[in-house]
Amino acid sequence: xxxxxxxxxxxxxxxxxxxxxxxxxxxxxxxxxxxxxxxxxxxxxxxxxxxxxxxxxxxxxxxxxxxxxxxxxxxxxxxxxxxxxxxxxxxxxxxxxxxxxxxxxxxxxxxxxxxxxxxxxxxxxxxxxxxxxxxxxxxxxxxxxxxxxxxxxxxxxxxxxxxxxxxxxxxxxxxxxxxxxxxxxxxxxxxxxxxxxxxxxxxxxxxxxxxxxxxxxxxxxxxxxxxxxxxxxxxxxxxxxxxxxxxxxxxxxxxxxxxxxxxxxxxxxxxxxxxxxxxxxxxxxxxxxxxxxxxxxxxxxxxxxxxxxxxxxxxxxxxxxxxxxxxxxxxxxxxxxxxxxxxxxxxxxxxx
Ligand code: ZN
Ligand code: ZN
Numbered sequence: 001x002x003x004x005x006x007x008x009x010x011x012x013x014x015x016x017x018x019x020x021x022x023x024x025x026x027x028x029x030x031x032x033x034x035x036x037x038x039x040x041x042x043x044x045x046x047x048x049x050x051x052x053x054x055x056x057x058x059x060x061x062x063x064x065x066x067x068x069x070x071x072x073x074x075x076x077x078x079x080x081x082x083x084x085x086x087x088x089x090x091x092x093x094x095x096x097x098x099x100x101x102x103x104x105x106x107x108x109x110x111x112x113x114x115x116x117x118x119x120x121x122x123x124x125x126x127x128x129x130x131x132x133x134x135x136x137x138x139x140x141x142x143x144x145x146x147x148x149x150x151x152x153x154x155x156x157x158x159x160x161x162x163x164x165x166x167x168x169x170x171x172x173x174x175x176x177x178x179x180x181x182x183x184x185x186x187x188x189x190x191x192x193x194x195x196x197x198x199x200x201x202x203x204x205x206x207x208x209x210x211x212x213x214x215x216x217x218x219x220x221x222x223x224x225x226x227x228x229x230x231x232x233x234x235x236x237x238x239x240x241x242x243x244x245x246x247x248x249x250x251x252x253x254x255x256x257x258x259x260x261x262x263x264x265x266x267x268x269x270x271x272x273x274x275x276x277x278x279x280x281x282x283x284x285x286x287x288x289x290x291x292x293x294x295x296x297x298x299x300x301x302x303x304x305x306x307x308x309x310x311x312x313x314x315x316x317x318x319x320x321x322x323x324x325x326x327x328x329x330x331x332x333x334x335x336x337x338x339x340x341x342x343x344x345x346x347x348x349x350x351x352x
Pocket of ligand 2: 221222285312314
């Protein structure tokens, strides 16, 4: 994790900060490796301090490397405050007003707290080799679990039972879910965030299956839409449109490309097919320790893609009361384009 602290130190220099206080636990984990529920990190030029309490001293010894571990025995905020000097960035997007007020009461003379939320999240966008390996492994596990679930068939089962079967396969493979699985059959597929319910899956329906696994803290995310028999002409046409839209965006992905433009490539294909109003969400998002992180691929995104960012590409068409289709791949941005971590076939697949 040493390299990550170095990248944060460089980012602090750019922002004119002397110290950064990191309290968001996902960011703390990213920097130090610590997975417990109480910890904070203080970073500065040549300074790497990780603070926790006595409950986690042993865990920190096992997990944290490249950071000096301090066990705070008395007042937690006072223990943090005494390690701060000069201009201190804090995570204003995670720290409550109450905690900030309390911390400010304990700051030594001359220490100034400066809002610096998003500093660590910005670093997290670009993955290192260890992270890429973890995400690829999570994606592989999820794809294998989905393939096994498909093999067992959908027709006659409830959406919920199929979602539970998927979870069973993920757990058998040593992972957990990275988010609540979506299994949405027929008209349910028209809701992009449908919860799997008691609906029994019938024949001739399209089933949106959005799923992911988590391994070593890292998430995967992927969607396939299956058919239980012929979904009819409209269903087939919508499917082909979404697939062509996804292909257009995948071809647009490369370093330096704007998130807005990658989104636009798929959006144009969908609009040209007359479904512009039926694609109501952004094209994709970054994935890492969190299931949704930067960068964003959407019509309102200012993000520009960089090598080793990991993003989803997930266009969809949703026809209220009828059907939905979404196809989602998880890809790594590379020097000359992308590496696709999603391995399952994308031509319309029929499931029993
Ligand atoms: Zn998804
Ligand atoms: Zn997604």
